[in-house]
Amino acid sequence: MDLTGHRYNIAHNGFTVIEDIYTGAEVSAIINAIESVDRAGPLFRQTDDVFAIRQFLKAVPDAFPLIFNNRLKNVISNVFGDYYFAVKSIYFDKPGSSNWFVAWHQDLTISVDKKIDIAGYGPWTVKHNQFGVQPPIDILQDNFTIRIHLDDTDEGNGALKVLPGSHLKGIYRPENIDWQQETEVSCNVPAGGIMIMRPLLMHASNRTTNNKKRRVVHIEFSRAELVEGIDWAEKR
Known part of the structure; x- marks a missing residue:
């Protein structure tokens, strides 16, 4: 697989889409692993609009070898x-009837094991007993996220919308988006494909309008060693 174009896309646009990382059988195996786990417990969240699993790789350990197949490992390495190592993982199951949408934002926080006052780290958040903090910007600039699509995803069922190149603009507040200069792009991904993105890429997603599911495994990666006193919450 020639990944030259994808390296260029990530550097200049902040994202890329690569198809056929997983076969249909591999996608089905991942779905089966997810559906076979007990959904009780604090890592599982169920509403009418979304089912989510936090710390996904911990909560669904059988999915780990299925997700990190040779094709994905080859993409990451090349x-x-x-x-790099995985530092955060979430599963999103957005039903076909979902009204859930996500406004324009950058992914500015990382998940860590404890909260302490450290220069350069902040502000802090706590969500579902998970500590989050905004780290120094060089960590965010070097991290990347892989979104594994288990369903065909387009504008109709909440594919991510992005602003190409916005990852190069530092901390970019939604209220400061210059719509005279920006052009949003829908990142359509077929089932078995992946989207790779930088966390500083400005992104959003719409409500579902075509009554089709959207199931995505979201995994964040880093190679940064955090300042002494804290560590990644999900490092593996």
Whole structure:
């Protein structure tokens, strides 16, 4: 697989889409692993609009070898190198009837194991007993996210909308978006494909309008060693 174009897309646009990382059988195996786990417990969240699993790789351990197949490992190694590790994982199951949408934002926080006052880290959040903090910007600039699509996803069922190149603008507040200069792009991904993105890429997603499901495994990667006193909450 020639990944030259994808490296260029990530560097200049902040994202890329790669199809056929998983076969239909592999997608079905991942779905089966998810559906076979007990949905009780604090890592599972169920509403009418979304079912989510936080710390997904911990909560669904059988999915780990299915997700990290040779094709995905080859993409990570060839695009980013060998020193990255997973630091956060979430599963989103957006039903076909969902009205859930996500407004324009950057992913500015990382998940860590404890909260302490450290220069350069802040503000802090706590969500579902998980500590989040905004780290120094160089960590965010170097991290990347892989979104694994288990369903065909387009504008009709909440594909991510992005502003290409916005990851190069530092901290970019939604209220400061210059719509005279920006052009939003829908990141349509077929089932078995992945979207790779930088966390500083400005992104959003719409409500579902076509009554089709959207199931995505979201995994964040880093190679940064955090300042002494805190560590990644999900490092593996």
